[in-house]
Amino acid sequence: MAKVDKSRQLTIEQENAIDLLLQGKSDREVAEAVGVSRQTVTEWRNRDALFVAELNRRRQEVWGGQTERLRQLVAQAVNVLEEDLQQNQDRKLRQAAAVHILRAVGLYGVNLAPKGATDPEDIEAEWASTKALAESLKELSRLTA
Incomplete structure (x- = not known):
């Protein structure tokens, strides 16, 4: 396995590409925006360890920040599901709420038959x-x- 040159730094194009990838842009969209070919972006994502490491680090940063926001919304989400589940008028809404609850606790689609x-x-x-x-x-x- 080749050693990574730790003194090497990402180019401006690579930094910008990471920003765009974090926004959910495709390789083609990133390539057009930063002025390189789509193949170059694909090579960065698949073969450039420094690029991949930084992309992963930034993804983890974003995930960590958003996870706390999601935790703060859990109680509200459960309340909404509870209200939807108790609603008598809309059967589809009740079923959708029930499915969401079963998925959230890991029981949706699970084979519970005795083994x-x-x-x-x-x-x-x-x-x-x-x-x-x-x-x-x-x-x-x-x-x-």
């Missing part, structure tokens, strides 16, 4: 396999320590 083997021999075989794997991992850990 597991129903044959005792299958269960014992699964236990034996799990035990053998645990013993192998323990032995491996002992050998590499």
Whole structure:
């Protein structure tokens, strides 16, 4: 793997490209705005470690700032969903609210059917396999320590 030249800095075009990418612009739109080819922007995003690192760092900054704003809205959002769920006139609105709630708690689309083997021999075989794997991992850990 090639080493990254840590003394290298992003060009003005790259800095501007990052700003535009953070705004959700496409590679083509970014390229037109900063005066380079679309392929150049794609190369920056896929092969320029300094560019990718800065883009990731800036995305994390944006995400961190927005996460707190979202947390402050949670109580209001739950209140709206509760009101919509209790509304008697609009069945579609009630269903949409219910789906949002189920998604929020991770239950929407989840298979809640009971799982597991129903044959005792299958269960014992699964236990034996799990035990053998645990013993192998323990032995491996002992050998590499």
